[in-house]
Amino acid sequence: MNNIKGLGLGLRKEFLHQIDEDGFLPDWWEIAPENWFNIAFHHREKFEQMLFLRPTVAHGVSLSIGSDEPIDMKFLKKMKNFLDYYNIEHYSDHISFSSLEGMQTYDLLPINMTKKSLDFISDKIKKVEDYLCRPLMLENATYYYLPKSDMREVDFINELMEKSGAKLLLDVNNIYVNGQNHSFNPYDFLDELDLSKAAYIHVAGHYMNRELGMLIDSHGFKVTKEVWEFLDYTLKKVDIPVMIERDNNIPSYKAMQTEFKMMQKVVKSV
Amino acid sequence: MYSEQQNLLYVALGKEKSTCKGKKVYKSLVFKVFFDALSSAYPLFYAIVKREEFENIVREFMSYGAKSIEMWKMPNEFRKFVKKYKKFRSIAFTDDLLWFEWVEVELMMKNYMLFKPEKFSYKNSYRLSKSAILKKLKYRVFEEGNFEKKETCYLLAYYDFGLYKVFYREISLVMYLFLRELDKKGLKKAINLIAKESAQETKDVKSFFKESLQELVELKILNTN
Numbered sequence: 001m002n003n004i005k006g007l008g009l010g011l012r013k014e015f016l017h018q019i020d021e022d023g024f025l026p027d028w029w030e031i032a033p034e035n036w037f038n039i040a041f042h043h044r045e046k047f048e049q050m051l052f053l054r055p056t057v058a059h060g061v062s063l064s065i066g067s068d069e070p071i072d073m074k075f076l077k078k079m080k081n082f083l084d085y086y087n088i089e090h091y092s093d094h095i096s097f098s099s100l101e102g103m104q105t106y107d108l109l110p111i112n113m114t115k116k117s118l119d120f121i122s123d124k125i126k127k128v129e130d131y132l133c134r135p136l137m138l139e140n141a142t143y144y145y146l147p148k149s150d151m152r153e154v155d156f157i158n159e160l161m162e163k164s165g166a167k168l169l170l171d172v173n174n175i176y177v178n179g180q181n182h183s184f185n186p187y188d189f190l191d192e193l194d195l196s197k198a199a200y201i202h203v204a205g206h207y208m209n210r211e212l213g214m215l216i217d218s219h220g221f222k223v224t225k226e227v228w229e230f231l232d233y234t235l236k237k238v239d240i241p242v243m244i245e246r247d248n249n250i251p252s253y254k255a256m257q258t259e260f261k262m263m264q265k266v267v268k269s270v
Numbered sequence: 271m272y273s274e275q276q277n278l279l280y281v282a283l284g285k286e287k288s289t290c291k292g293k294k295v296y297k298s299l300v301f302k303v304f305f306d307a308l309s310s311a312y313p314l315f316y317a318i319v320k321r322e323e324f325e326n327i328v329r330e331f332m333s334y335g336a337k338s339i340e341m342w343k344m345p346n347e348f349r350k351f352v353k354k355y356k357k358f359r360s361i362a363f364t365d366d367l368l369w370f371e372w373v374e375v376e377l378m379m380k381n382y383m384l385f386k387p388e389k390f391s392y393k394n395s396y397r398l399s400k401s402a403i404l405k406k407l408k409y410r411v412f413e414e415g416n417f418e419k420k421e422t423c424y425l426l427a428y429y430d431f432g433l434y435k436v437f438y439r440e441i442s443l444v445m446y447l448f449l450r451e452l453d454k455k456g457l458k459k460a461i462n463l464i465a466k467e468s469a470q471e472t473k474d475v476k477s478f479f480k481e482s483l484q485e486l487v488e489l490k491i492l493n494t495n
Binding site: 216 | 276300
């Protein structure tokens with residue numbers, strides 16, 4: 001990725017005003033663009049200052065690229081305006097769907113991993129890229145239920161990246177969580193993944209929901225030891241930027257710095 | 271593929287039932303997203319109606335379908351949904367309370383252009399800024415512990431650019447009518463309206479409102495745009 005190197009951090013409103021521009025800053029920021037379409041007055045100056053100080057990538061949740069209906073052009077126009085205004089070159093979303101018939105779930109739902117959906121999604125990716133005038137990256141998502149599929153997830157991702165030309169936002173936490181929930185070895189999965197298509201890496205936290213009997217990819221807790229180890233393994237196979245994604249239970253900026261140092265340690269040890 | 275996606279989405283939103291454990295996980299996760307967003311947008315309403323009733327309304331709203339892509343706007347859809355269906359209004363002051371709580375979110379989240387207020391002058395023409403909203407209420411929902419008190423009252427809600435907070439100010443009927451007219455037809459017609467209704471000279475009406483208008487201009491509640 002042009003201008004994105006080293007280690008990144010998700011920029012969140014919750015700790016925005018705790019950031020000292022002369023103190024600790026990551027090498028780059030990742031932002032959730034939908035959360036900044038409307039910038040509250042008291043956040044605007046600081047937000048823009050942070051974007052001025054560090055290169056920034058946008059990672060959305062509402063594109064719904066996997067839904068079996070056309071792209072919402074009104075949304076896409078808003079996204080393009082935002083990305084253009086802040087001169088953000090890199091934009092990503094998830095291999096999933098989040099809405100249908102205009103109804104929003106505000107969550108990422110799994111898609112059918114079939115040859116047919118592969119073609120359909122690839123076409124949608126190209127349309128999005130053409131409209132936005134920038135490449136699209138897509139993240140491998142978690143799933144707690146697997147809809148009817150005639151392909152293995154790893155094959156689906158590899159073929160989707162190949163066919164569409166999109167880059168992969170490699171979320172190692174998601175692979176780990178899926179491995180635990182669906183009884184496969186995340187290391188084997190990674191070995192089969194075409195890492196030449198990976199643009200950058202997400203690490204995040206998860207928790208065990210005893211009631212549901214599953215690991216939940218909440219992005220609301222510290223990164224676990226197992227995921228750090230998995231990141232270490234991944235970085236031995238591919239040398240790309242890494243970042244911590246935290247979306248819920250946002251701690252203080254100081255606490256995020258501690259997690260960031262852990263990430264630094266893992267990256268340096270490789 | 272479409273019907274399968276539709277079924278999963280419907281189950282996640284509670285529109286359809288399923289025995290599939292995996293689909294039920296999504297129902298639970300999506301509910302949590304809605305519940306968290308709505309309980310934090312409407313903490314007073316949540317506290318008053320109690321958890322069980324609040325959860326029921328949230329579930330019905332989910333299956334009705336939220337359309338806002340930007341999640342912060344979704345609580346306004348919820349407010350309109352509750353207003354539309356009487357069965358959700360077990361307490362009489364629901365509409366006023368939800369408006370009172372929503373307007374804080376709305377005024378906090380608006381994209382404002384910063385402008386330097388000029389000194390107030392009757393020579394200028396003024397409108398209510400985007401950062402201010404006028405409302406006639408039936409209940410005193412802005413007074414903690416007094417929500418149930420039925421009394422027509424008038425509120426000016428505004429975003430304070432210095433303190434970065436939303437404030438609510440109870441105003442008189444005269445001030446409410448004056449600001450409403452000013453916003454619709456301009457300052458001169460607002461002065462004329464009050465002069466006519468109160469049988470006063472326009473110069474006396476101007477003198478009466480001058481200090482208040484100066485303050486409203488300083489607070490950027492009124493602007494010349």
